[in-house]
Amino acid sequence: MTDIPSFLHIDPATRRVSLNGRNPTFYGDPNRVYAALHEHCPTFYWEEQRQWFFTGYDHVNALLRDRRFGRQILHIASREELGLPEPQPHLANFDLAERHSLLEIEPPEHTRLRTLVNRAFVSRHIERLRPEIAALAERLIDGFEKDGKTELLSSFADIIPVTMIARMIGIPDDMGPQLLKWSHDYVGMYMFKRTREDELAADRSAREFADYVKTLIAERRNAPRDDLLSHMIHTEHKGQYLSEDELVSTTIVLLNAGHEATVHQIGNSVSVILESGLPPAEMFRDEAVTERTVEETLRICAPVHIFQRWALEDVEVDGVFLKRGDKVSLILAAANLDPDKFAEPLVFNPERQEAPNLSFGAGIHFCIGAPLARLELNTVLPILFRRLPGLRMVETPRVKDVYHFHGLERLDLAW
Structure with missing residues (x-):
């Protein structure tokens, strides 16, 4: 039996759950809560979020692929019809940057944009970056190895994915x-x-981000280079080129998705490996074992926990009746802990060979940056543990208050 934490209230009869998502005891160790939910109420209505949530592996996997659900709703219904509020003026710049985001649109627009950028992110193209990623990791370690200590997020994890x-x-x-x-x-x-302060900061940064990308677009229109932005500007799909707004949205989403989660995951992975007490040399002894180790860290401490979907029509899932326009949440990180799919799901086991984790999603919105993130993790983690064989945590790291993302505030290491 899984103990129900005192701050978690579950009514299995009504499938109602009360949980403060800002509680540090929750977001500091969400896996404990997910285990209780799996046992008592894997599909539930989260009172504070006013939404239905799904944690079961099969439900989450199926809903990510179910075309009765989508990331967008206003392409088939009006705000008035759905009772949605009007856009907020103080978020105008953010909303404009999101309007054509690959994460937020549905076919046919999604198909057109994804087709134009997908080629750059397929595994065979990404694999060519391995020597460059390795060289960057080695150079960064060269910079702090002699110190005998480092704060890994700022000296290593922050730098590699964004670069x-x-x-x-x-x-x-x-x-x-x-x-x-x-x-x-x-x-x-x-x-x-x-x-409100977070919203104002997001809108301000969206405006600055967009203005910067527009200057780059103007430069690449006049003088194309061998880079992804030039490719997006000058390549057509069925006779159409991307508009400037589409270029801005796509560039921003690629930059955000291309590094934000991986920064968290490098820290998460190093932390969980060191906490396990298992010998890192064994986990990275060859390419196949390294891949299994990386996938297990992604399973047990995923960097992004929730994907949301709109119901595009009236639909029933696991006895829950949803109306068109209802929003549901899929907890990917909880699906990765489903005891029906994973033996001893709360145990870090790099030898595990069970169901694939869902940390990058599934279906048409499967993370376009997944091959890059996986390559970075499979490249830099073995280098880090090889270069610093006595690596240890100076203190237990604190998890950042950024749920539904999952990452550390800092990771102080010594060797």
């Missing part, structure tokens, strides 16, 4: 810190702790 995605798009390395700031502000819109 690589920026280089792919065609943005100079020295823009990395600014891109991180814009991105952190931008994704603040998706956190449970979102405040």
Whole structure:
């Protein structure tokens, strides 16, 4: 039997759950709550969020692929019809940047945009970046190895993913810190702790981010280079080119998705490996074992926990009747802990060979950056543990108050 934490209230009869998403005991160790939900109420109505949530692996996997659900609703119904509020003026810049986001649109627009960028992110093209990723990791470790200690997020995890995605798009390395700031502000819109100040910061950064991308677009129109932005500008799909607004939205989403989760995951992975007490040398002894280790870290401490979908028609799922326009949430990180799919799901086991994790989603909105994230993790983690064989945590790291994302505030290491 899984103990129900005192801050979690479950009524299995009505499938109602009360839980404060801002409680540090929850977001510091959400897996404990997910285990209780699996046992007592895997499909539930979260009172504070006023929404139905699904945690079962099969339900989450199916709903991610179910075309009766989508990321967009206003293409088939009006705000008035659905009772949705009007757009808020103080979010005008953010809404404009999101209007053509790959994460937020449905076919046929999604198909057109994704087709134009997909080729750059398929595994065979991404694999060519391995030597460049490895060289960057080695250089960063060279910079702090002699110190005998480091705060890994700022010295390593923050730098590698943003540098690589920026280089792919065609943005100079020295823009990395600014891109991180814009991105952190931008994704603040998706956190449970979102405040009016967070919204204003997101809107301001969306405007600055968009203005910067527009200057790059103008440069690449006049002088194309061998980069993804030039490719998106100058390649047509069925006789159509991307508009400037589409280019801006797509560039922003690629930059955000291309690094934000991976920054969290490098820290999460190092932390869970060190906490396990298992010998890292064994986990990275060859390519196949390294891949299994990385997939297990993605399963047990995913960097993004929730994907949402709109019901595009009246539909029933697991006895829940949903009307067109209802929004539901799929907890990917909980699906990764489903005891029907994973033996001892709360145990980190790098030898595990069970169902694939759902940390990157599934269906047409499967994370376009997944091959890049996987390559970065499979490349830099073995290098880190090889270069610093006595690696240990100086203190237990704290989880950031950024739910439904999952990442550490800092990760202080010594060797």
